[in-house]
Amino acid sequence: MKVSLKWLRDYVDINKDVKTFADMMTMSGTKSEAIEFLGEEIENVVTGKIVSIEEHPDAEKLIVTQIDIGKEELLQIVTGAKNVSVGDYVPVALHGSKLPGGIKIKNGKLRGVASNGMLCSNEELNIDSKYIDEKSKDGILLLHEVETGKDIREVLLLNDAIVEFELTANRPDCQSMMGIAYEAAATLGIKANIPVPEVKAETDADVRISVDVEDECLCPRYMLREIRDIKICPSPYWMQRRLIEYGMRPINNIVDITNYVMIEYGQPLHAFDAEKIQSGKILVRRAHEGEKLTTLDAIQRTLDTDMLLITDGKQPIGIAGVMGGFNTEIDANTKNIVIESALFDADSIRLTSRRLGLRSEASSKYEKGIDILRPNLALDRACQLIEELGYGSVCSGIVDTMKTEFVPAIIQTTFSNINGLMGTELSISDITDILQSLNFECLVEGDNIKVTVPHYRLDMAIADDIVEEVARIYGYNNIESKPIYAEVTQARKSKDRQFEDILKSLAMNNGLTEVSTYSFVSPKGLEKSNITDMKYHNFLKLLNPLGEETSVMRTSLIPEMLDVMYTNTSRKNDEFAAFEYGNTFFMSEEDKLPEEAKAMVAAAYGKAEEFFIMKARLEGILKGLGLKEYEYVPEKTNRVFHPGRCANVVADGKNIAVIGEIHPAVLENYGIKKRIYLFEIFVDEVKSVSNTEIIYSQIPKYPTVLRDIALVVDKDVYVNEIEKVIRKNGKKLLEEVKLFDIFEGAQIGSDKKSVAYSLKFRAADRTLTDEEINPVIEKILLQLEIECNANLR
The missing domain is CATH 3.30.70.380 (Ferrodoxin-fold anticodon-binding domain)
Incomplete structure (x- = not known):
């Protein structure tokens, strides 16, 4: 959110320098990201009026101008600009002036004719060309009629500072000048002067267009006001400048007013040409599947049934909360308009914007949430500006579909709870003063306090939210650090974690290096490994994967371990022995969390490696787990392993591990040209039969x-x-x-x-x-x- 300090001062008396103010706002929870000083690099540039123009005696492409800069003598300046004429007001850089980019202007001669300064283009004043009229492009910046000799920074309102705030998604109220004004007032400990819009509505007439909302869940409130005898023209320069500083391009007076109020109140507005709504009715409904609308950017868009539309009862005239339709656009011939101010469901707008790939300033505000009272305030403000600036006659009638009365949220807590969580000893008056500075109403009953939340604070829901408000305005830096007064208990690992540590330690003691691979894998890994058991194909799929290679959660560690083996063989490592201990994931019943199971796999290759060395590693691990009695049962159906070179390890009737040499077909799938020996330990099963308790006995007295x-x-x-x-x-x-x-x-x-x-x-x-x-x-x-x-x- 870019905030003009000059604009903000309309509502709050900021008596601090910009940097101090920005730092204070950061400390109170509204983080300032950057500060831009407009016109900071411009010096000694004034306004001038062209009195005469003559051709240059020695250069066809140059002209000699005489400029009135408010002094007795005219200033002679030579320029090559073609867009200037006698009577134009222009920016004049005098001798010794400075321009953005470190440019300094001095008197001189051009082809033998004295030039005492320079006429400035928009680029030389660091003004983006998208914000200026066509006549000023590719030439000198042409000004409106203005007193000559004035500082150009004052005329163009460049003597301002722009503070950019980084806002969190839970504070949609701060997506407006009003919201920032409330925060600034509370931070500075002063009152905000927020004017209440007043509309005279001198035309006593109802809105000639009716409104019907089919889905009130998606559109809880829809308001319309009609303005007649509209005059389409450019908006005042001060309004254009504020839009530019926010990052929006001025278009015409009516569109600029709707955008201006959107920035001011955080409530998007849209103006329709009333004569183009021929049915005399607005119907808010879901789109039909495949329905099409050409939006204001002249692009035809295909809609679906999850999208909310503004229609004239027959055809769409706007995508609710995102962008209006081209068919009701305001143009130079517009005489009567209706202004829409509505509340739309945030999730619906977010989904529509994403599916269409169309993100507008309006959608960015709607998708974060808007309170139900704001449409009325913003609509009145827009009508007030139209009246005050003389752009049309506002009708007294209002269409409003809101059916339920607004009831503010009330949160109850206690002063002892607030102080207890903050570690402070603030008085009741201290706490209520802070809350009231944020426009919360407080009802105190002993230690209890009932806090009535302002309509625009949608983020307030529980008592802890009140504590946070008090803490940030009081100042986190003012809260003293105190030792924790609590019984400290010794931290201990769970039995599962202890078993994991033992198992990993035993693996490393038996010559294995621990590796770690991603839990997001490709479903093709099981095919490459010849794992046919359907249990392992019960994948948990990711909703938004980065790609096919990371589209599911792993159900076995074997495919990734073989990838590790391939990587090491391809890098010419002569021998490698590794293990991985980690989670595997399986789909569970509907509405239940996925099942997670621990697994451990080890593999090795090398000149000295053979089946019995790998078997010795496995037996070393099992011995460390206290297993003395187990047997090897030949396994001939497991296609991961070489037939005749694979066995299941069984203890107490449970299959606790499998060991063998990897099948040549699997090695070929991975491009591995060495023999790989691998064992997998089934962690849950081996844990149930293990005994890691160490029992000591006397050294035998008698011989064997x-x-x-x-x-x-x-x-x-x-x-x-x-x-x-x-x-x-x-x-x-x-x-x-x-x-x-x-x-x-x-x-x-x-x-x-x-x-x-x-x-x-x-x-x-x-x-x-x-x-x-x-x-x-x-x-x-x-x-x-x-x-x-x-x-x-």
């Missing part, structure tokens, strides 16, 4: 007894099956089973293999004897023969 056995079994017998039989029959004396050799050869048969184990026996209270151990060994061998068809070699 070692026995080695070598068994001949069929090749298709898994080592895990043999170990299960050994442990089951080793009773309490068996402390450890360790495989140390596997042999295959013609000596034992082509369909057989030899497996050798080292068995460690120990008792906690005595030294074991052969008489105690031999029966256990015999039982183990017997059960191995029965269950695994294993014979002692």
Whole structure:
């Protein structure tokens, strides 16, 4: 919001310099972003009147002018401008003057003729060409009739400062000069002088156009006033200048007044040519699907049923809250107009503006919200200006569709609550004075206070909002810092976070580097990885993705881990071992939040890498989690892994992990030319069977007894099956089973293999004897023969 300080001073007596005022506004919650000093670089430039023009004796393209600058002697200036004539008023840069850009003007000669200064164009005065008339473009800036010799900054109203405020979306009231005036008054501790519009309405007549609103939810209030005998002409220069400083281009007196009032009150207005509404009726309705309207910018737009239209009962004449129609535009032949001042639903205007790709100053104000009383104030103000400036005769009749009386919001709180949250000891009068400076009405009952909110403060809803108002006007910098008076409890991580830390630490201790990938992924990742389980295809899709590559939330960490492997192989890293621990996301039932599940994946490649090294890493992690009994179950249906080189890890009947070598087809999909070994830990399942509590025991007093056995079994017998039989029959004396050799050869048969184990026996209270151990060994061998068809070699 750009605010002219000269304009703002019409409502508030600002007795501070611009920078101090801007800083004070920032500290009270209305942040000043920048300050621009208009005309700051212009010095010694005055107004002049061209008295005579003669041709240059030695240059066809130059002319010699005599300029009256309010002194006895005329000033001779040579110029090449073609748009000047005798009697024109122009800006004159005198000897020693300064212009924007550091330009200095001195007396001199042009082709032998003395030139005592320079006539200035709009560009030389740093005035944008879009704000000047056609006659002044590509030439000298032509002024209206004015006293000669006056400072050009005063004439063009350039002796001003523009403060740009950065406003938050919850303060639509500050999108107007009135809103800023109220804030400035409260900040400076003075009263704002906001005039109440008064309309004489000397023409005693009703509005000849009726209004019907089909959807009152989208249009709670629609007002019309008629002005007859309109005179279309340029608006006064002071009004044009204020529009320019705000950033709007002057058009004509009626359009400029509607824009001026919109800036002043924050209420968009629109003027229709009354004669072009031939039906004599305005109908506010939703658009029909595919309906078309050519807007004021001469572009035909296609509408849909979510958009609100202003129509004449048959055809559209404007897009509500966004832009009027070309078919009712005010032109030089306009004699009678009706001015619309309405309240439209903010969400509807925002949606319409976005879908059409059409953002106007009106839509930017509507989409942030406007209070229900503002349409009447702005409409009266526009009619008042038309009357005062003599542009037409305002009719006394008013059309107003508002059916319910406005009831202001009332918020109740206590003074102790306000002081308690702020950490202050302000008196009741201090607090009420602050609130009243913001135009809040206060009813005090002991410690309780009822605050009646002004109609334009749509952001006020709860008691904490009142506390914020008091705090910002009192000054956050005036609130003393105080220590917290509260019991401080020791912060502890949740059990889930503790388990996560343990799992990550174990992974790093077993040679894995942690990586982190994006949660937003491409749905094609599952296809590349050959993950066929439909559970993983239940994607949570993003409503507004950046692209296909980040359009869904991940359901598995495997695709991104393989991307990490590809990246490292493509960068010529000879070996790499990594893990990721993170969330996966799944769609849930309707109206419920998505389900999040923790997952962990590790992968590795390199010259020294093989399946058993990756298996050792997994077992190191499981050992750290306190898991002692688990088994590997061959997995042949998981298409992510190489067939015959994959196994599920099962503990207590639960599938806690899967490990294997990545399938060659998957590696080809990713462009990876190395063998990749990967395991995935199912976090929730492994957590349910783990035991991270460390139990200490005494160092054994008695020695172990070692026995080695070598068994001949069929090749298709898994080592895990043999170990299960050994442990089951080793009773309490068996402390450890360790495989140390596997042999295959013609000596034992082509369909057989030899497996050798080292068995460690120990008792906690005595030294074991052969008489105690031999029966256990015999039982183990017997059960191995029965269950695994294993014979002692």
